[in-house]
Amino acid sequence: MTRLLIKNADVITLNDHSDVLYGTDIAIVDGRIRTIGAVPPDLHPDETIDASDHVALPGFFNAHTHAAMTFERGWADDLPFDRWLNERIWVAESALTREDVRWGAYLAAAEMIRSGSVGFADHYFFMDEVADVVKEAGLRATLAWCVFGMGADTEIGKGLEESIAFVQRWQGAANGRIRTVLGPHSPYACPPAFLETVAQRAAQLGVGIHIHLSEFRDQLENSLAKHGVTPVRFLEQRGILDQPTIAAHSIWITPEDMDILQTKPVHVVQCPNCHMKLGMGVTPVPDLLARGVNVALGTDGPASNNDLDMLEEARLATLLQKSHHLDPVILPAEMALRLATQNGARALGFSDSGVIAPGRCADLLLFDFRKPHLRPRHNLLSNIVYSAKSPDISHVIVDGRVLMRDGQLVTLDEERILYEAEKRALRLVKQDMHGVRAYNGGQKK
Numbered sequence: 001m002t003r004l005l006i007k008n009a010d011v012i013t014l015n016d017h018s019d020v021l022y023g024t025d026i027a028i029v030d031g032r033i034r035t036i037g038a039v040p041p042d043l044h045p046d047e048t049i050d051a052s053d054h055v056a057l058p059g060f061f062n063a064h065t066h067a068a069m070t071f072e073r074g075w076a077d078d079l080p081f082d083r084w085l086n087e088r089i090w091v092a093e094s095a096l097t098r099e100d101v102r103w104g105a106y107l108a109a110a111e112m113i114r115s116g117s118v119g120f121a122d123h124y125f126f127m128d129e130v131a132d133v134v135k136e137a138g139l140r141a142t143l144a145w146c147v148f149g150m151g152a153d154t155e156i157g158k159g160l161e162e163s164i165a166f167v168q169r170w171q172g173a174a175n176g177r178i179r180t181v182l183g184p185h186s187p188y189a190c191p192p193a194f195l196e197t198v199a200q201r202a203a204q205l206g207v208g209i210h211i212h213l214s215e216f217r218d219q220l221e222n223s224l225a226k227h228g229v230t231p232v233r234f235l236e237q238r239g240i241l242d243q244p245t246i247a248a249h250s251i252w253i254t255p256e257d258m259d260i261l262q263t264k265p266v267h268v269v270q271c272p273n274c275h276m277k278l279g280m281g282v283t284p285v286p287d288l289l290a291r292g293v294n295v296a297l298g299t300d301g302p303a304s305n306n307d308l309d310m311l312e313e314a315r316l317a318t319l320l321q322k323s324h325h326l327d328p329v330i331l332p333a334e335m336a337l338r339l340a341t342q343n344g345a346r347a348l349g350f351s352d353s354g355v356i357a358p359g360r361c362a363d364l365l366l367f368d369f370r371k372p373h374l375r376p377r378h379n380l381l382s383n384i385v386y387s388a389k390s391p392d393i394s395h396v397i398v399d400g401r402v403l404m405r406d407g408q409l410v411t412l413d414e415e416r417i418l419y420e421a422e423k424r425a426l427r428l429v430k431q432d433m434h435g436v437r438a439y440n441g442g443q444k445k
Contacts, residue, residue: 002031003047003363004027004048005028006025009054010054012356013438015357020380026356028400033356033361035358055384056364058364059353065298065308066122067105067308068129071429073307095124096428100428101129102129104424105122106412107421108120109412113396113403113409114194116390117143118363119177119344120348121144123146123147123183128166135174135178136412137403140398140399141178142210144209148190149184150190163183163216164182164340166180171207176182177399179350180207182208185211186219187219195235198240199359208246211245214253215252215280233257241260244266244267249271249309251280259291271313272317273307274299286330297340301405314339316333317331318335333385342355374388414420
């Protein structure tokens with residue numbers, strides 16, 4: 001039995017009443033919050049954290065990313081999507097190895113812990129390596145091995161049966177911190193019959209699906225021209241949306257599409273930083289929320305973002321909608337936090353997370369508010385969303401276990417990760433292995 005006591009924290013609960021508690025103690029036993037307020041007299045904590053002048057918040061859930069793409073951070077910037085994908089990303093990934101993915105995932109895990117993510121939904125290759133990293137790091141994750149259903153089976157692009165074997169190997173591993181789903185890439189990259197097979201196998205296995213959906217305008221136009229229906233309707237016809245589905249992006253969707261999503265177990269994921277950077281468009285978050293669709297936030301991969309900072313995504317989520325709709329009231333700070341925390345937890349299948357309340361999973365963060373930019377404390381929710389920075393996070397706790405204490409990673413060897421990851425990344429993109437060249441405005445110096 002593990003026992004952790006957090007003393008004297010200001011707590012943003014994100015419960016149904018939006019309670020904010022001041023100078024409050026949180027007792028954690030065996031990965032769950034036992035009490036908030038009065039400390040049980042029989043509690044003999046293994047560790048006590050003095051959280052005076054700190055704010056406790058449910059941890060962030062990154063609902064769509066490609067973690068090991070940390071290797072391609074900064075490698076394909078300021079390009080149109082077709083060139084970004086075909087000239088840079090696919091070229092680099094053609095040389096990808098298992099060990100590359102392992103160290104890329106280590107780098108991502110370190111970054112995510114530092115920026116307050118307690119769980120993430122990953123959609124990539126060599127996913128056994130990612131699962132190993134998740135287990136070691138202490139994070140939660142919902143993992144999908146990306147499959148295309150076309151061409152020859154290759155080492156990087158395993159077929160559906162290998163993906164299913166991965167799902168079965170890792171489902172419920174790491175004391176339930178790892179969940180697995182099937183990962184067809186997208187309706188534009190997967191043949192219709194293959195998508196139907198994926199939907200059937202997902203139903204047989206009792207697992208969900210993680211897929212890209214309606215990312216760019218031309219995907220909508222091409223689907224209408226080729227199939228006579230939108231990508232959303234196309235996936236519905238294939239049976240994909242009958243399974244619990246993480247639908248990444250969902251930007252170019254119609255009102256009729258939203259009506260479909262409203263009736264299906266679909267979780268839409270907006271990635272505002274990526275969407276702006278690649279000029280993709282704006283996910284219609286307010287309309288989806290009004291229909292009762294669960295909307296979460298993700299970073300997408302570091303090759304298109306270029307970081308894994310969910311606090312930044314929460315801030316951009318509200319600012320993007322305000323700017324797009326010319327409405328300063330739309331998507332307020334509290335809703336942005338809910339998208340980044342409990343809605344993401346629900347999308348990943350960890351519905352006991354995302355709220356600080358007795359009986360819920362102890363997945364939470366502490367922000368150090370002893371900073372000039374976090375005073376005065378008129379509104380802690382506003383402070384977090386509009387003023388706080390990721391380095392203000394002092395502690396990260398997942399399943400009752402401290403993963404970062406006073407800004408120091410506990411479960412990962414950060415120094416070795418930085419060395420190994422950069423060495424392999426430079427090889428992957430065939431840069432100079434004798435050191436990082438400095439650039440200024442695209443010019444070597």
